[in-house]
């Protein structure tokens with residue numbers, strides 16, 4: 342008998358077979374919730390040799406270096422990652438205080454602790470503070486643009502450029518160039534936050550759809566992966582199959598399983614192994630779907646879903662993490678800003694990638710817990726320059742970064758870093774970028790369409806379900822959005838079987 346049909350057996354006598362593709366936080370969260378609700382015929386198929394996906398904590402020294410997600414964004418009661426981290430006691434005491442949870446950041450950029458210019462000078466703190474304040478207020482305005490009066494072709498970059506251009510006229514020539522360079526750096530930083538090449542790609546009308554939670558961002562002393570490991574520990578050991586790359590999800594079919602039962606879905610792996618199932622939850626990244634959607638599902642996705650995959654944006658943000666024998670920054674310094682003189686957000690500059698890719702780096706974050714991991718600076722770089730950086734050798738990146746720091750600190754003798762980590766999220770074939778954003782031309786509905794299961798109705802509904810950060814309308818691009826999307830799809834299945842079980846019980850009365 343085909344499983345998943347209206348007449349299927351209740352859970353207790355015939356557990357539905359559920360496959361989850363991907364062991365990132367969304368896949369693990371879906372598995373954990375389903376297992377907790379009695380789903381015992383459950384497998385997670387993961388292409389890589391590790392779980393966690395874009396949560397990737399590399400053990401180093403006596404601590405961890407985060408190659409993927411780093412901060413709990415908005416650690417407060419509304420953030421499920423934070424709530425779980427509290428439950429499992431995974432945070433430092435200061436991250437658990439009420440004061441921390443109440444801080445309202447509202448997208449305001451923290452002021453960089455020290456700002457160097459490309460001519461090796463320290464830029465006045467007052468100037469940096471003024472420009473950062475102005476920029477943050479415009480950014481806040483861009484988040485509250487009314488959708489009703491908004492031109493659908495407008496971008497956040499365009500909105501900010503207009504604001505800058507309108508102020509530029511009043512600036513005297515003495516520090517006009519420095520102000521423009523400061524704005525350019527802040528826009529480059531915004532590209533890292535949004536995971537895009539240019540803020541001109543990010544839709545203005547929907548910028549406010551992303552919901553920012555209160556709370557001062559915090560990190561996991563035992564690595565972000567400690568939360569994945571906690572959730573994973575509730576599953577039997579043989580639930581997650583690593584190095585199991587899914588090639589095609591065949592749905593709307595009739596496939597015989599090894600138990601001789603018939604199933605509507607068959608998942609075919611790259612190594613030739615097949616798995617039959619009643620339901621598959623696809624949690625692969627939007628980057629992977631953009632690349633592979635046409636062959637990943639058979640029959641192909643309905644046109645509205647294929648279009649939504651194209652419409653929603655997905656870009657690259659990478660980290661370059663440098664370890665120094667001794668810090669050249671002050672003990673209380675948490676961030677270092679780089680300001681490229683001569684750059685302007687109002688000029689479209691043609692880049693010579695080989696020499697100019699570093700110009701996209703807005704600065705550094707000083708990594709916490711140096712007593713465990715050494716003296717580390719982490720820089721971020723987004724967009725085409727970031728993807729170009731991935732093509733360079735480690736030696737090339739390291740020597741460019743050393744030269745960059747020597748130039749900006751004005752110290753040609755600055756010792757070179759002793760170690761470097763850098764990510765290549767665009768070249769990762771099972772991620773193909775970093776995270777999603779709402780691109781110009783997309784609508785919030787596109788995200789909802791991405792999340793819609795297939796088919797939605799009929800005799801065998803919910804064969805293919807979709808989770809992952811890009812399917813969460815207000816928390817896309819984050820770990821909490823990913824987690825909630827996994828729970829959402831698990832609950833969709835749980836609800837379905839509760840309905841069927843109650844129908845069956847009624848018919849027995």
Ligand SMILES: Cc1cc2nc3c(=O)[nH]c(=O)nc-3n(C[C@H](O)[C@H](O)[C@H](O)COP(=O)(O)OP(=O)(O)OC[C@H]3O[C@@H](n4cnc5c(N)ncnc54)[C@H](O)[C@@H]3O)c2cc1C
Pocket residue numbers: 362363364365366367368386387388389392393394395396408409410411412413414585586587588624625626629658659660764766771772774775776808809810811818819820821823
């Ligand atoms: C550099 C960087 C910094 C970030 N910083 C933060 C941060 O500070 N805070 C925050 O909240 N978020 C941050 N994020 C975003 C966050 O990491 C992601 O939103 C979240 O981890 C995504 O989880 P997911 O389960 O949706 O996807 P993933 O973690 O990508 O999981 C999908 C899984 O599917 C697997 N897969 C793909 N294709 C196949 C296939 N064909 N067969 C089998 N398996 C497959 C992948 O290998 C992967 O393990 C950051 C991301 C990056 C890249």
